Each structure stands twice: as structure tokens, then as C-alpha cells.
Amino acid sequence: MKLELYKKAVIKTDISKYKLKKGDVVTLVEYFPSVKDRKAGYAVEVFNIHGESIAVLDLLESQLVALPQNALPSIRKIKKIAV
Numbered sequence: 001m002k003l004e005l006y007k008k009a010v011i012k013t014d015i016s017k018y019k020l021k022k023g024d025v026v027t028l029v030e031y032f033p034s035v036k037d038r039k040a041g042y043a044v045e046v047f048n049i050h051g052e053s054i055a056v057l058d059l060l061e062s063q064l065v066a067l068p069q070n071a072l073p074s075i076r077k078i079k080k081i082a083v
Helices: none
Strands: 008-011 025-032 041-047 053-060 064-066
Touching: 025 053
Parallel strands: none
Antiparallel strands: 008 025, 008 064, 025 041, 041 053
16 A cells, blocks of 8 residues: 655554554655565655654654545644654
């Protein structure tokens, strides 16, 4: 399932390594196709509620899903993303 670049996507499960939670919204920046033993994935950018970039991370395609039409945003505080 290839997602559209420069669109928002949702993280499907908690990613404790980066302090991200299921349902957090990211922006897709670059696609990395599957090659040999490396699974397909995306470079994603994480923004705070004010639109300021706080991290750029590589995530697997399987960790992301397209932003649904019927979604509502919510706010949670985070000290810092561990990158």
C-alpha cells in the first residue's frame, strides 16, 4: 500500500523508541522501496501543534496508514522526541 507523499498519515502502533503513540499524525516526506532484506518505508516529519518541525524519522510502511476522512485531531503533551 503506497501512500501519497507530502500528505499526512497516522501511526498504527506505539513506537516507544521515538515516544510516538498510535494515532499520532506525521507527514510523509520520502518513500523507500523494498530492497533485498530491507522492507519498504517512509521518511516522515513530525510537527508540533504550531506547525513547527520537531523530528524527521524513518518508519516502516507497515507502521503507517492513510489519514482517514472522519478523523478528529487531539492534543497530548510530549517533552521531546528521542531521535
